[in-house]
Amino acid sequence: MMFDYDFFVIGAGSGGVRASRMAASYGAKVGLCEDYRVGGTCVIRGCVPKKLFVYASEFKGHFSDAAGYGWHHDGVRFNWPELVRAKDKEIDRLNGLYLNTLKNHNVEVIEARGRLVDRHTIELRGAEGTTTVTADKILIATGARPQLPDIPGIEHAITSNEAFHLEELPDRIAVVGGGYIAVEFAGIFNGLGVKTSLLYRGEQILRGFDREIRDKLNMEMCKKGVEVRVETNVTAIEKTDRGLSLKLTDGSVLEVGAVMYATGRVPNVENLGLEELGVATKPNGAIIVDEEYRTNIDNIFAVGDVIDRVQLTPVAIKEGAALAATQFNKTPTRVDYDYIPTAIFSQPPIGTVGYGEEEAREKFGEDIEVYRSEFRAMKYVLPGREERSLMKLIVQKSTDKVIGAHMIGPDAAEIIQGVAIALKCGATKAQFDSTVAVHPSSAEEFVLMK
Incomplete structure (x- = not known):
């Protein structure tokens, strides 16, 4: 049977773009559809613009620290619309780069929403109407979207999607959630001068991360002016003449100018034709795949x-x-999900890889040792900033392998990348100890812990 394409991708986010580009480089005829912009959540309304906003929000602290180094400044002011315009310009540039890369690899990009009609046919709905194409193999890479709870007045809330395009900053905002998106945006808004409350229904923010790191971030956020309220949730949102009135689970009311929800993300599977075709999914909509990312079809x-x-x-x-590589280059390839490093661009930032202390104790019992170092980063000494960094290593005693590394403090994301390579290679504590320190640096603490 002849098809229009060897490989057709629905969704032009990070996974879809990489798969389509590489398949085309292996000689496949590839088509890709996207109904918004190329680059996906990360580039358009996620990691990239978020980190640009984090940079912007940190300048308030930098200006304050500058006096400790002899720099004095007058008349500093912040302009939100200028930041948004600069961010949009950079996103436009990146979108263009993605499009050029796909074009240069002979991937045909179609601006339309894709829907499966049968196992080889995709319906494309775009500005110019509806058409269909066929493909031998089809990839669904439609990503995820923010999840909102079903409570009265939820239509007045925003998510991270809308936060990037606010016409003006509110005087006060509540961020609902306790994950990395929530703590990052709480830091952003607070750093830009917005009175910020972080509301989380759990007993401590950043569930699933090392407990000591979680406690440390809560404390430092509070020091910076964020009101962190755990074991607190919103039961209803009411629009008023002054803004929004939030009814909370403890019976109190919080008056804000805006409320942003960061309470998790759910797979984007609506109107893809999965149910009609019989594609197996989990209760939350996530598509079930095997080790080769193949569905039940x-x-x-x-x-x-x-x-x-x-x-x-x-x-x-x-x-x-x-x-x-597996499907078009005859090179069976598996992704190793062990020791995946990650960074949280909170303020202060966090870098982490491997087991947290609690998780390690649960799995290995008494067969672990914990090494920690807490100190004030050198850059904060002259300004007199009291913020302290915390670094931890989790070691399995019987093997001496380092099975977890965690840091909260300046440059944590940059530092943890190199440490992650060591853990991926199975480095031991003895090998960390035998490595010469880079001095003076915060990173040297990872090889000096005793």
Whole structure:
């Protein structure tokens, strides 16, 4: 049977773009559809613009620290619309780069929403109407979207999607959630001068991370002016003449100018034709795949957040690359999900890889040792900033292998990348100890812990 394409991808996020580009480089005829912009959540309304906003929000602290180094400044002011315009310009540039890369690899990009009609046919709905195409193999890489609770007045809330395009900053905002998106945006808004409350229904923010790191971040956020309220949730939102009135589970009312929800993300599977075709999914909608990212229909695949394994951009990229190599280059490839490093661009930032202390104790019992170092980063000494960094190593005693590394403090994301390589290679504590320190640096603490 002849098809229009060897490989057709629905969704132009990180996983879909990488899979389509690599499949085309292996000689496949590839088509890709996207109904918004190329680059996906990470580039358009996620990691990239978020980190740009984090940079912007940190300048307030930098200006304050500058006096400790002899720099004095007058008349400093912040302009939100200028930041948004600069961010949009950079996103436009990146979108253009993605489009050029796909074009240069002979991937046909179609601006339309894709829907499966049968196992080889995709319906495309775009501005110019509806058409269909056929493909031998199909990849679903539609990512995930923010999840909102079903409470009265939820239509007045925003998510991270809308936060990037606010016309003006509110005087006060509540961020609901306790994951990395919530703590990052709480730091952003607070740093930009917005009175910020972080509301989380759990007993401590950043569930699933090392407990000591979680406690440390809560404390430092409070020191910076964020009101962190755990074991607190919103039961209703009411629009008033002054803004929004939030009814909370403790019976109190919080008056804010805006409320942003960061309470998790769910796979983007609506109106894809999955149910009609019989594609197996989990209760939350995530597409079920095997080690080759194949669904229960053998020519249909899925990667990235839509399969809800590890919702990280670099993971989606590796999954897309592995799929393309396996299916179009006769090179069976598997993604190794052990020791995946991650960074949280909170303020202060966090870098982490491997087991947290509690998780390690649960798995290995008494067969672990914990090494820790807490100190004030050198850059904060002259300004007199009291913020302290915390670094931890988790070691399995019987093997001497380092099975976890965690840091909260300046440059944590940059530092943890190198440490992650060591853990991936199975480095031992003795090998960490034998490594010469880079002095003076915060990173040297990872090889000096005794």
